[in-house]
Amino acid sequence: MNIASEWMLLFLAFFIPLQLPSLLASTDTGYINIDCGAEEAYTDSDSNIAQHIEKLPDGVRNCYTLTPKQGKNNKYLVRAFFAYRNYDLKHTPPSFDVYLGVNHWNTIEFGDLYMYFPIEVTHFALSDTISVCLVNIGKGVPFISSLELWLLTDSTYRTSSSFPLDILTRSTFSMSEDTLFVRFEDDVYDRVWFNRIVGNSKKISTSATIDSYGIENTNKLPSQVLKTAIQSLSLNSSLEIYFNNHTDSSHVYYINLYFFEFDQRVTTQKRIVDVTFNDKSILTDPFTTQHLKLVTIVQNITQADHLRISIKATPESDLPAMINAFEVYRVLSLTNSATYQEDADTILKIKHIYGIPIINWQGDPCIPNHFAWEELTCSSDGTPRIISLNLSSRGLTGPIDVSFSRFSELQSLDLSYNKLTGEVPEFLAQLSNLKFLLERNPGLCLARSCKTKKNLVPLIASIAASVAVLVMIVLTFLMIRRIKKKNGVSKKDWQEKSDKYVFSLRDVNRITNNFKTKIGKGGFGEVYLGTMQDGRDVAVKLLSQTSRQGDREFHSEVNLLTIVHHKNLVSFVGYCDEGDVKALIYEYMDQGNLQGLLSGRNPNVLKWSERLQIAVDVALGLDYLHNGIRPPVVHRDLKTSNILLNKKMQGKISDFGLCRPFINENDAHISTIPAGTFGYLDPEFQRTGKLNKKSDVYSFGVILLELITGQRPIKEEASLENKGHLLHWVNRKLKNGDIKSIVDPRLRGEYNTSSAWKFIETAMGCVPPKAIQRPDISEVLSELKICLNLNQQQTHTRERSETESSRRNPNNSLDMGSLNSLGIESTAGPYAR
Template sequence: MLVLLGLLLTSLMVHAQDDQSGHISIDCGITKGLTYTDNTTGIQYVSDADFIDSGEIHNISSVNFDTQLTTLTSFPNNTRNCYTIKPKNGKGNKYLIRANFMYGNYDFLNRLPEFDVFLGPDYWDTMKFNSSSQSRTMEIIHVLSSDYIHVCLVNRGRGTPFISAIELRQLAGDMYKETNFGSLYAATRENFGSNSSTVRYKADNYDRLWGSSPATTPDYTSIKTVNNISDGLSPNVSLPLDVMNSAVTPRNLNVSFDIEWEPFNTTDKFFIYMHFAEIASLKSNQTREFNIYLNGKLWYGPLSPLNHTTTTISSSVPEPITPKYTVTINKTKNSTLPPIINALELYVLKELPQRQTHDQDVDAIWSIKSVYRLTRNWQGDPCAPREFVWDGVRCNYDEIDMDSHRIVFLNLSTSGLKGEIDPGIAHLTMIETLDLSNNSLTGSVPDFLSGLKFLKVLNLKGNNFTGRIPKELLEKSKKGSLLLSFDGDCGTNRCGKKDKKIIVPVIATVASIFVIITALTIVWIVKKQKAHDKRKTRTGLEIKKQKFTYSEIKSITDNFKIVIGKGGFGEVYKGCIGDVEVAVKMLSKSSLQGDKEFQAEAYLLLSVHHKNLTSLVGYCVQGKHKGIIYEYMANGNLQSHLFDTSSRVLNWEERLQIACDSARGLEYLHHGCKPPIVHRDVKCNNILLNERFQAKLADFGLCRAFPTEAATHISTEVAGTPGYLDPEYYLSYRLTEKSDVYSFGVVLLVIITGQPAITRYENDNIHISRWVKVQLADGDVKNAVDPRLQGDFDSDSVLRAVELAMACVADLPNGRPTMNEVVMGLIDCLVAERARQEIKLDSLTGIESVDMETVD
């Protein structure tokens, strides 16, 4: 069960910090709700179950490890899995963040995995292992840019990611001021002269891990003290006594102390922290003074460590990049004693430049996730990185003066939402598009939606709302500043008080009663017909629509006089039934498709009904003569209007409207039909246009329905059209709804560019998606737009359409949007273009209303 993250994590943290303020300690893989105090460190740990939605828990059989390393959570599913933590003190505070990993051959595969670890939207490091019995740790000092901390594991195909523990330690604000340059990734932390185990909490209040480095050669010796060590000149470092009470010094007066290391990456920039304290009892004639050199150049000195008082010498800026670093500590001429060093810290500057989502938006979206118990894979930051933006979410990335991303698009259509609209939505103050359609939402439409001043599209259709639509929403809709979609009309009192100008209320009432009676009658007839149909045995085309004889077909088509199309099924003829124009598709004897496809298309047209799917008028089954009669589309197919052979150039708004219409038809097949239906042959030729250029999806001979609603794919022979065919489907034979999404993405690219799916570039045939990438190489989206538009379009609208199309043709199906998201994205593009046109037509008096019928 999902819970409201902000409240739960805070309560968990407080519980876990009764004596450890600023600590959050998570043991991954222990039972949900379990807490314990570690016997060695006294640190209190909690289960990771309330910090992440996914994962499988495992145990490691060996008992020779710390308790936190004996369990783990692995993530065999999803590319990215994220822990989300909301500490009590968030944005602007400094934290030490540590992630622990212990493979221990938990999966009995004895294969060391390799995976990426992200801190928020930024890459932290790649986790690699040298041994199954060796633990690994990542540790970073980081100033939070958000109230939320996300630790994400990303599967790159080299083994299943896992994690053993996550630990957060809040640091004092004046510690490690070098975080002004960026985050500090810990390379090493050495406790010189000590041969004891690792020093950490409680010896170190901040739970830094200090590895012991005793003198291991005859040239050096360890010295210790039992006396206290004052912070002295290093009050902001707050070093533990157990670290500063030991040191290493050369045995020979003239021997230097050398420290060498090589960076893991050639671009690593280091910060060096060296800690000194005189812990020997010096005689009155003894002096310890030395200089510190870095790669042969004087770095600091001379220095005489203070008696039992810490002095820290550190980098003020990142050290210059070099293939190898050598720190040399030499005594000065005045010194009677060799140099000394107590402790060393090395950090790599880690710049984490990506912005996170605004905390207000994150609070809102987590509230929505919790209230509706959404099970979709919403993990980590909602907006960043773009590669992992949440399903159904789109964000504003373009405002360079903003310090965080804002959510501008939220599609929760067909998400199983129940109850009233969550007030958390009111906090998405920058939202432009909100789709709540096709759920089970109840109650009234809340007034707070009117307060979302940037809202341009609001879809409330397919719910169970009661009461009136807020007046302000209706006024925005009338003015054209909001595309508002809802069930019913003003005649059912959804829109408030009736217009006082109506002077025949009695007639209106009678008309309403008549409409209601008529509707109830139709519902009764349909239900009766459905019940009758269920009792019939379906052989051939026994579902009654309107059956025509072959002779009637010949009469309708004037003996097949006018051919208006041809495909693998056969030829299509123009005909008339009375005054109604129709199209007649006849199955030819040489058809490559045949009876099976004929049956598929006929049954589909009999069972589905949508304004963006071609409508069935009738059919013919007489011996070898088989035909389907459907509505006539006066303007033919989309393909004929996109290339130079067309005398009429579709403008940008028309192209977007056609794309939106056809996307809605496909959306209905995927999300409105139970079980879902995959078209399998989405292409420009199969998008037909009526006399008003309204687009309808056609040619359903290759459609396949999923055997159950729960099925995620079906295996089938590959079918489709080269250029439009999903390569993943072609290679795997696994048909999913995302196969149609790929094909529609190609359609959208063709609409945008005016180029065919397979186009010419530098004397070679390449796919349109590659051609678009080439055109976008210099960053100007206009290079990819059909030149016949002559620049008459909204650039932002085009850019969004191109981004949407390229997302549809992503290599991996999981990276593609759903058709719900595609529809909402296209509506967003359409709104931007129409807003441009309203400005362009500012000479008109009054504000022209948006045609709701064409957008709904």
């Protein structure tokens, strides 16, 4: 029987008895069954287990989190089933990935509309929850028909491997022709045993009652399986079982062979059996069957691209060879480590306490990296730990919960711009590595000030008149101060706020070894390499006397950098303002700026995957400036020379001298001060002087086009066709639907076509002439994550074994017709919205 036939039979096994939609129930026995898409509960007439539904929300990764009562350190059977059957009337079966926890389990790809796809794994749970996640890889919307979890005993499926075992086949023999399979209630775990036909064999069975519980039967084979078998046609012939589906030399496999002797003849005669796998004997000695005894042979196989099991009687045997059933498992490799359990449990608890409505907070918080939760950062060494958490402006209410104290490795916590109340807990100060922000939470107070507030309540009424007079005095003072600030930045104000970042000129001379090594130069002045006392390399930007970035911009940059902190913004170390010397000190970015890396003079061409990741990095930093802090900040001078990269090729935004904070996110400034760089300037801003967040989005769109094409924004080649803005050149190429002529030729075609089209669509969506036509950077970020995921999934698929290609679409890129699934409307304008 081939694998397609088994899928068809499994559809019959699971879906013919289920005439009604169903819901989920978790019983004390550890069973959880979900019939997905159901509207009400019902009972499966074959299993008598109530069930339940949980509809999947939108997003690239959607997860079912199963919580059996028995919890961690137990073994479970997890089964999922997918039956497309053209339910969406699109006549195009989707393809998507399934993850077990943080590791890839399987890729679901249908050969035709009516193909059925079961997957099942034996899994030892190291946590109290088991997540099954569906991942959109850009080839249609993922779906699931049913999901089950069954608690196994410790002795069940015991192997030398602690890794999950993915079932490839489970077969029995010699059942009657009208019996296609065995399942619940015969099988206590609702496993499906398919009736397999083997040539040159004879069916044998017994009508006697077999008590499967009364024998040593660790894997709980059902009595119906034990009562049937096949035997060879003669003493000299062998039983040959071939299994070529989905095996390759890169995986480890486990094979379980089951021999249950029900033939009465063995009481007077001997049946002695030997077994070989791929012509190699696996037994130290042949074994002799015993009446009503089950023999289970478990064998692991490596470096095998096919499997042939040969079972033969020895010359000393009186009876031919026989076998009742067999299973083949693939060992799943665990390439990723889950987030530290206490961190994962704590962030889920915080999400529940404050009702945080973030869609992508599903599955593991940190792993895989490209699915890491928004607003947090994790360590990358060993077991991931949550080291940064930004819950600014998330509408948090109530006291600061003690759960935050369980993040023992937390270095940064931003709870600003919420409605938190009560005392600031002492445990925040006890986390030695923690820096926290609590701005704009008017209901918070220190313990002493909280008590003072309580004592002052009876006095308030009696001094109301005095307070009114005081308010008038304060308002007058603030008005005078505001008038003064219009004429210049108050150096005292920003200096007091930034004292911890202050470096003396002597310090700067020591750090740079008297400005020995110059590593760059710009309109602001020169940049020197420096080394801190702790060994960190830093970049020291020395403001020149002729720089267009004067005192105002210098003070603005210092002020801003002392309050903004994000993994995709260049970290601020400090500043020096002594005499005529003004210097800014930043973390050193080993790989320089993006403009240099994209230059034709750079011999190391940026890979397609690196370009996508850099785009996501920059979008994350810009999203933080626009939406992650209050008031929002507009950069005003985004360009490739202001995108720096560290040794891990992580992109970070730099040069905040022209940044402008807004009163609120809907505000727009009228600016008469030149801002930005030609080629990146928002045309609406140039025309009207109105500056808002969409001005940065335009500049970012130009950067994306540079990443795609490898070309500068202003093209000055000799030919008339190539002159002008990069945007116009790309537009002309798009009219012909010619993606190959758009993507940087230095990549030599080494890019994923579907992600390239999506990348171009995203870039062009950022650069319409009117700001109202452009998306928010958060939307752009979501689109870029899809681009990155498309490329990563294509790379993952390409690396898989060729022998699995029968289950997968060999074409790793989308054609023009498939662009519609990505929201692209036409080949002439793949950026249309």
